[in-house]
Amino acid sequence: MSDTLNPLLLAFMAGLFTWVMTSAGAALVFLFKEINKNILNIMLGFAAGVMVAASFWSLLLPATEIAKEENMVEWMPVIIGFAAGGAFLILMDKVLPHLHPNSKDGSPEGMPSNLRKSILLVFAITLHNIPEGFAVGVAFGAMANEGVTFAAAIVVALGIGIQNLPEGAAVSIPLRKEGYSRRKSFMIGQLSGAVEPVAALLGAYFAMNMAYLLPYTLSFAAGAMIYVVVEELIPESQSEEHSHGATIGSMSGFLLMTFLDIALG
Template sequence: MIDYLQNLSPVTQAFFATLFTWALTAAGAALVFLGREIKPKILDGMLGFAAGVMIAASFWSLLAPGIAMAEQLDLIPWLTAAIGFMAGGIFMRLTDKILPHLHPSMARSEQEGIKTSWQRSTLLVLAITLHNIPEGLAVGVAFGAVSAGLPTATLGGAIALTIGIGLQNLPEGTAVSMPLRREGLSRGKSFFLGQASGIVEPIAGVLGALFVIKMQFILPYALCFAAGAMIFVVVEELVPESQRNHKNIDFVTIATMIGFTTMMILDVALG
């Protein structure tokens, strides 16, 4: 597979990679065809696993390579990392504050972002769509970085990140489709809306790759930006959502560690 990808442009690589992550979002949403419910403990564990994957990916696949690139480009590594990382978090906070959305465990009255009369189902999809933006961006930036020819950016590392993001997209698709099914939507519509939350990833991936190819001098900042955006999602959404049932905290914590370990192995083995 690596040999085949090497013959493609970075933008095409990013496009196919984010199609893969979108497909796994759809696979997670497809669980709605197996039933109306999934045990809360299992879903919490899946979200904890996703959080672990994203934390590991943020460091191993994004932040650490960004710092190394800053050194190679004669930038101040700690300052580059701090600026990029915080910019990613601030960007997600601003987006979170503006875009109307609703997390699955919240009542309609707890809608975040600009107030709107949109249906609850639309707001649920937008919540996951919002958090898929940094994931697609991270994959796109990773493939775009390979084209810079810097030793810290490898195709294997970009593939590892893609696999990790794809794995954690499974529970995200489920986290949309199952609540919609419980609220009375048909299985087909619940699946369609669940998988639709991942459509933003190919868009963000292609834009991320194009952006860093055109302006390679911002690569270290872009990698750290993607890391900050992903950590924001983990702390603001995945961890609270996975630990809302205090009886499952230990189980979720272990699932988070398993997710972190899985992503770390992928990155070290392939990167």
């Protein structure tokens, strides 16, 4: 299959899969009006663990191996790309007007705007999911240069999809509790994954057409994902006094992604 289908098409299909998984999680709002805070924290911790493991096993480690094969200074692409990924998210966080669903004071971030609250929520979620879609696309695009195997790219998409399931619910159900209708909560929740097919195409394009930058591109995706984990997922999951559940969730997510990457990749 990987020999007959264009990596761009594979990346787009994988991005659609992660969007579907997000939508499935968001659809839980039709079954539950609210979610126990401890359960939500476990879900967020699980998502964080998956993203950390995917960043290392599926992005940073291949970047190091490719740099070595290309006779580059092994650490340089990883350091530069990783830092650039985090810097990009910091810049977007400062520029793009957005409002996080679980904001404590309800104040928008980024540049001042008069946009409606629902639009600001969508922007916040979009900012969160760009790195995930980009990482999926980079993995499939790297296949064209044999930097990543087809199985490894599948593992990245599967891991991101798995963590998107609880992530979709973690967006839609709290919105329902805040007074949004079930339909509107679902629509905002599933929109958190709508950007991923587009980001996947972009990531695949860069990986396919700029082979000499592949170690940097892989590391860039990892840096952006780790920024999201440290900036949002971990702090939110540790918001309760007793956070053992969130910690166990993080470790479980990391172990699951590690198993998938080693066993299947």
